[in-house]
Amino acid sequence: xxxxxxxxxxxxxxxxxxxxxxxxxxxxxxxxxxxxxxxxxxxxxxxxxxxxxxxxxxxxxxxxxxxxxxxxxxxxxxxxxxxxxxxxxxxxxxxxxxxxxxxxxxxxxxxxxxxxxxxxxxxxxxxxxxxxxxxxxxxxxxxxxxxxxxxxxxxxxxxxxxxxxxxxxxxxxxxxxxxxxxxxxxxxxxxxxxxxxxxxxxxxxxxxxxxx
Ligand SMILES: [Zn+2]
Ligand SMILES: [Zn+2]
Numbered sequence: 001x002x003x004x005x006x007x008x009x010x011x012x013x014x015x016x017x018x019x020x021x022x023x024x025x026x027x028x029x030x031x032x033x034x035x036x037x038x039x040x041x042x043x044x045x046x047x048x049x050x051x052x053x054x055x056x057x058x059x060x061x062x063x064x065x066x067x068x069x070x071x072x073x074x075x076x077x078x079x080x081x082x083x084x085x086x087x088x089x090x091x092x093x094x095x096x097x098x099x100x101x102x103x104x105x106x107x108x109x110x111x112x113x114x115x116x117x118x119x120x121x122x123x124x125x126x127x128x129x130x131x132x133x134x135x136x137x138x139x140x141x142x143x144x145x146x147x148x149x150x151x152x153x154x155x156x157x158x159x160x161x162x163x164x165x166x167x168x169x170x171x172x173x174x175x176x177x178x179x180x181x182x183x184x185x186x187x188x189x190x191x192x193x194x195x196x197x198x199x200x201x202x203x204x205x206x207x208x209x210x211x212x
Contacts, residue, residue, distance in 0.1 A: 002123040002145050006190055007042055009035035010100070012061035015192055017149055019142075020048050021121025028052040028078075028120045030140065030149050031062040031192065032069050034100065039065075054118060055079040056151030057137040058087035060094035060103060062192060067091075067104030076109035078118055081129050084136025086166070112138045128179045132172025133160030141183055148189045148199075154180060156197035159208040176209050 004019040010033045018039065020027035027048035032039055043050045053070055055063050057080045070077050087094075091103040112118070114129035118140065126141040133152045137160075140149040152160040154176055162169040180189070185200025204210060 002120075002125075002142050002147075004147065004190070005042060005046065007035075007039055009033050009038060010061045010064065012098075013193060014061040015190060015194075017190055018042055018046070018048070018050075019120055019125075019149075020046070021123045024121030025049055026051050026121035028054050028118070029069070030054045031056055031151065032065040033061040033063065034065045036065045036069050036072070039069075051075065052120065053077045054140060055108070056139065056149065056192065057134040058084040058091070059134065059152065060091060060098055060100050062151060063088070063091065064095065064100050064103045067106035070106055071104065077106055078110045079108060079112040079127075080134075080138050081113060081131075081136035082111045083131060083166075084134050087134055087136070130175035130179050132162055132168050132170075132175050134164065135166045135168075137175075139180065141187075143183070146184070146187050148180065148183055148187050150180065150189045150191055152192040154189060154202060154206075154209070155191040155193060156195050156202070157206055159206070160192075173209060
C-alpha cells in the first residue's frame with residue numbers, strides 16, 4: 001500500500017509530500033523546497049528510509065532544497081521534465097529574488113517524460129507531462145490510492161500562474177483537461193499549495209476550468 005504525508009515548507013507554504021510503501025518502508029520526497037530538517041524529522045518519526053527525490057518542477061519553493069538534500073543523503077533526483085532545465089539553471093537568481101537561502105545547483109539523475117513511471121518500494125506511480133505553469137512540469141499519479149501530486153498545475157479553486165517565462169495558459173488548460181481529468185473525478189489531488197480537492201469538484205466549481 002502507498003501512503004503519503006504532506007508537509008508545508010518554506011515561506012511559500014509549499015506542499016512537500018513524503019510518499020512511502022508500507023511493505024518496504026522505502027520513501028521518496030516530492031518537492032523538497034526547503035526546511036529539510038522538518039522533512040527529515042518526519043521521515044525519522046515515520047520510521048522510513050528516504051531513497052529518492054522526485055520533482056514536479058524547478059521553481060525555488062519546490063526544488064530549492066534538492067541539491068543540499070541529495071548531497072547530504074546521496075539521493076538520486078528524479079524529474080522534472082527537461083523543459084525545466086532553464087529554471088534549474090536559474091535557481092541562484094530565484095533564491096536571491098525570493099529571499100531564499102542560496103540553492104545548491106543540481107543535475108537530475110533521471111529526467112522524466114510523459115508516460116514514464118516512478119517506483120518507491122513495491123509501489124509504482126505514473127508520470128504525466130503537464131506543461132503550462134512551467135514547460136517541464138510533471139505530475140505523479142497513484143491510481144492504486146486515487147491520488148495525484150500535481151504541483152502548481154491545479155489548486156483547489158484555482159490554477160497555476162502562467163505569467164512566468166515560457167508559461168503558457170492554453171497549454172496549462174490542455175494539461176488539466178486532457179491529462180488530469182482522465183484520471184477520474186474521484187481522484188484526490190495534492191496541489192503545490194493549499195488544501196487537497198478532487199478533480200470532480202474542480203470540474204464542477206473551479207472558475208478557471210469548471211465545465212470542461
Ligand atoms: Zn511553481
Ligand atoms: Zn509553487
